[in-house]
Amino acid sequence: MIPFNKPFMVGKELDYIAEAVQRGHLAGDGEFTRRCQRWMEERFGARKVLLTHSGTAALEMAAVLCDLGPGDEVILPSFTFVSTANAFLARGARPIFVDIRPDTLNIDERLIERAVTPRTRVIAPVHYAGVACEMDAILEIARRHRLLVVEDAAQGVEASYKGRALGTIGTMGCYSFHETKNFISGEGGAIAVNDPRFVKRAEIIREKGTNRAEFFRGEIDKYTWVDWGSSYLPSELVAAFLCAQLEEADVINRARHGIYDYYVTQLADLARTERLRLPVVPPGCGHNAHMFYVLVPTAEARTGLLAHLKARGIQAVFHYVPLHDSPMGRGLGYKSGDLPVTEDLADRLLRLPCYFQLARADQDRIVDEIRRYLTRTL
Numbered sequence: 001m002i003p004f005n006k007p008f009m010v011g012k013e014l015d016y017i018a019e020a021v022q023r024g025h026l027a028g029d030g031e032f033t034r035r036c037q038r039w040m041e042e043r044f045g046a047r048k049v050l051l052t053h054s055g056t057a058a059l060e061m062a063a064v065l066c067d068l069g070p071g072d073e074v075i076l077p078s079f080t081f082v083s084t085a086n087a088f089l090a091r092g093a094r095p096i097f098v099d100i101r102p103d104t105l106n107i108d109e110r111l112i113e114r115a116v117t118p119r120t121r122v123i124a125p126v127h128y129a130g131v132a133c134e135m136d137a138i139l140e141i142a143r144r145h146r147l148l149v150v151e152d153a154a155q156g157v158e159a160s161y162k163g164r165a166l167g168t169i170g171t172m173g174c175y176s177f178h179e180t181k182n183f184i185s186g187e188g189g190a191i192a193v194n195d196p197r198f199v200k201r202a203e204i205i206r207e208k209g210t211n212r213a214e215f216f217r218g219e220i221d222k223y224t225w226v227d228w229g230s231s232y233l234p235s236e237l238v239a240a241f242l243c244a245q246l247e248e249a250d251v252i253n254r255a256r257h258g259i260y261d262y263y264v265t266q267l268a269d270l271a272r273t274e275r276l277r278l279p280v281v282p283p284g285c286g287h288n289a290h291m292f293y294v295l296v297p298t299a300e301a302r303t304g305l306l307a308h309l310k311a312r313g314i315q316a317v318f319h320y321v322p323l324h325d326s327p328m329g330r331g332l333g334y335k336s337g338d339l340p341v342t343e344d345l346a347d348r349l350l351r352l353p354c355y356f357q358l359a360r361a362d363q364d365r366i367v368d369e370i371r372r373y374l375t376r377t378l
Contacts, residue, residue: 082323182289
């Protein structure tokens, strides 16, 4: 079996875990947490990065920082993971789903402004597959309507837009280090706070509503409960594993881009004959080879290709069921047909195995089976 994903180690992960134990501090905000945060701040040019126990936690923190409540609205794509919507829904806000672009599968920036109402508070673009949304247009809409922008950059670590790291462009950005991402810690995430107005409160929310961070910096002589908060800190064991991965970011990036580029080269003939479509990366977008997907002509072709690959020991998968077309989405008043581009592309998309240790021989086998099926049936 060629798995869809395979967790990996690339450097000093186990050494750092042992070191964390020896240091005698396994709760949050130890030495390895600080190293990870400092690495991202310096590498991405972020004002403040705070490690969290998941990408979902980072999104939940962002929703709290936006001070949302019942009646508020958040504009986002339907083609995303449930955490993007749940984070805002948990604060009482209503998700307003907008269709996606047919090229990048990102939120269609041309449709955002017509979704703005007097109740809109936030735009939450999702950088699908580590390819940037059209952030200049989104920021201009946000400026005109005085909206906050929360980037869901869960898939966008080490990707960029016009030279700027994803997650550092909006008011806040949220990252994930889940085992399926480019850099992993099993579970894990981070929030980049780019607007200085929100930095202090972000530290408080992350520390269970206390000003504990100020206490540890020696800025106050005791800490206490000052705001709403929760426990969003990861364990030092998680941070230690992640720290080792970030230190080898360039090695990981080279490997992933090599896998991505090989797929592009080997599947180019099928793209030329329109048996499938390859991912699109617009000019100015520096992608991170987070995933490799293809779009086949019909939903039936995808079902058949999935079955063909599975029968030959290759685990390929489809991606999101559009949120507006889910039971929760229908409960919010949406129905099939509301977002036609999202529904069409979601039915035809197939994700291929793409992970750090994927061997070239396995890639050849995957490509051969795709070619065998599509040339026979299309």
